[in-house]
Amino acid sequence: xxxxxxxxxxxxxxxxxxxxxxxxxxxxxxxxxxxxxxxxxxxxxxxxxxxxxxxxxxxxxxxxxxxxxxxxxxxxxxxxxxxxxxxxxxxxxxxxxxxxxxxxxxxxxxxxxxxxxxxxxxxxxxxxxxxxxxxxxxxxxxxxxxxxxxxxxxxxxxxxxxxxxxxxxxxxxxxxxxxxxxxxxxxxxxxxxxxxxxxxxxxxxxxxxxxxxxxxxxxxxxxxxxxxxxxxxxxxxxxxxxxxxxxxxxxxxxxxxxxxxxxxxxxxxxxxxxxxxxxxxxxxxxxxxxxxxxxxxxxxxxxxxxxxxxx
Numbered sequence: 001x002x003x004x005x006x007x008x009x010x011x012x013x014x015x016x017x018x019x020x021x022x023x024x025x026x027x028x029x030x031x032x033x034x035x036x037x038x039x040x041x042x043x044x045x046x047x048x049x050x051x052x053x054x055x056x057x058x059x060x061x062x063x064x065x066x067x068x069x070x071x072x073x074x075x076x077x078x079x080x081x082x083x084x085x086x087x088x089x090x091x092x093x094x095x096x097x098x099x100x101x102x103x104x105x106x107x108x109x110x111x112x113x114x115x116x117x118x119x120x121x122x123x124x125x126x127x128x129x130x131x132x133x134x135x136x137x138x139x140x141x142x143x144x145x146x147x148x149x150x151x152x153x154x155x156x157x158x159x160x161x162x163x164x165x166x167x168x169x170x171x172x173x174x175x176x177x178x179x180x181x182x183x184x185x186x187x188x189x190x191x192x193x194x195x196x197x198x199x200x201x202x203x204x205x206x207x208x209x210x211x212x213x214x215x216x217x218x219x220x221x222x223x224x225x226x227x228x229x230x231x232x233x234x235x236x237x238x239x240x241x242x243x244x245x246x247x248x249x250x251x252x253x254x255x256x257x258x259x260x261x262x263x264x265x266x267x268x269x270x271x272x273x274x275x276x277x278x279x280x281x282x283x284x285x286x287x288x289x290x291x292x293x294x295x296x297x298x299x300x301x302x303x304x305x306x307x308x309x310x311x
Contacts, residue, residue: 035110039183039211040070041149042102044082046303047119051141056310061092061124063303065143069105069115072185073150076104080147084122085227086140091132091307094125097228102147108185129309137307144300145214146225150243151293153180153190156286157204157247161279163197171284175202187212188240190291201277204252206291208240210268214299216240218262222296238265243292245274252276263293 050064065082069075081099105116129137158173175197183189187210194205210216221236223229239262245252254274257263263270272291 035108035113036072036152036154036184037182038071038185039187039189040185041073041187041212041297042075042105042145042147042299043068043070044143044145044299044301046143046301051303051305053304054306054308055126057126057129057137057307058310059126061095061126061139061305061307063122063124063141063143065120065122065301066117067102067105067120067145068117069107070185071115071149071187072107072109072152074104074107075147075149076102077148079222081226082120083144083146083226083228084124084141085144086142086302087124088137088139091127091129091134091137092124092139093127095122097226099146099226102145126307129307135309139305139307141303141305142227142300143303144225144227144298146222146296146298148219148222149186149188149295149297151184151186151188151190151240151291151295153184153291153293155180155190155193155289155291157193157195157202157289158197158284159202159247159276159279159287160197160284161200162282163284164199165282169282173284173286175284183211187214187297188216188293188295190293193289200279201275202279204245204272204274204276204289206245206272206274208263208265208270208272208293210238210265212297212299214297216265217296217298218259219294219296225296225298235259238268239263240265240270240293240295242272243294245272245289245291247276247287247289250276250278 047064080102083099100120103118108115155178158175175195177194189211192207196203218239252274
């Protein structure tokens with residue numbers, strides 16, 4: 001009896017060990033889809049004492065911004081720039097008004113938990129204040145980050161070609177709304193996909209929101225994002241370009257889209273109405289719905305510096 005128990009225990013241990021790699025692989029596979037989370041694209045901050053809170057007018061005004069890609073879209077294209085503004089150019093000189101290019105920063109992905117980080121520096125030269133009859137110049141510097149970004153959202157939705165069938169049958173799913181709370185690793189997020197089934201078709205209401213705390217605008221207007229440019233117009237701000245809404249390898253018909261496929265956001269939010277038709281048969285099934293958006297994004301950061309005469 002003792003020998004039988006020992007053999008049984010050994011077999012159980014072998015079976016458990018054989019299952020471990022498969023269980024671990026399943027866990028890792030599930031984790032590969034979890035990188036598209038968060039509500040940030042880019043993040044910037046001034047390095048400590050660059051600039052300091054107070055300098056003399058005989059010193060250089062040195063500024064270093066640390067810029068980090070916190071999201072899941074690549075940045076660093078030709079129009080992705082950072083600017084320093086807010087200073088009187090007759091008092092502080094040497095800061096380029098055409099900005100500095102954002103270095104190419106890798107995004108987060110299924111293999112990398114942290115995006116790229118780099119630094120951009122600016123150097124200004126204060127003029128002698130007493131020669132201008134000024135006792136103190138309180139500069140309020142503004143860093144402006146301008147870049148294009150993308151949001152990719154995916155939701156598994158239930159498609160039922162005949163949701164109101166009079167016959168009773170077992171179906172694998174029931175059409176229902178899908179929440180995508182938590183963002184997709186970008187400052188514009190798809191929050192909810194509402195599903196409305198009908199005979200042979202399914203309609204979707206896709207809720208889009210600006211969640212990053214900055215300003216969103218048409219990607220083609222990136223060259224107007226600069227604080228030194230003519231500025232963005234009312235018909236360029238609060239728009240995202242809809243690149244794709246796809247399921248079953250079909251690009252869905254969506255509205256309301258204006259000016260080459262842009263969705264307007266009102267109060268930072270917008271709703272996209274899309275429809276897939278041509279559904280046949282009676283069996284319900286689950287299909288991925290993929291949404292891709294592109295947009296320009298602007299973020300700002302303030303820093304106060306007192307410039308005083310050296311003597």
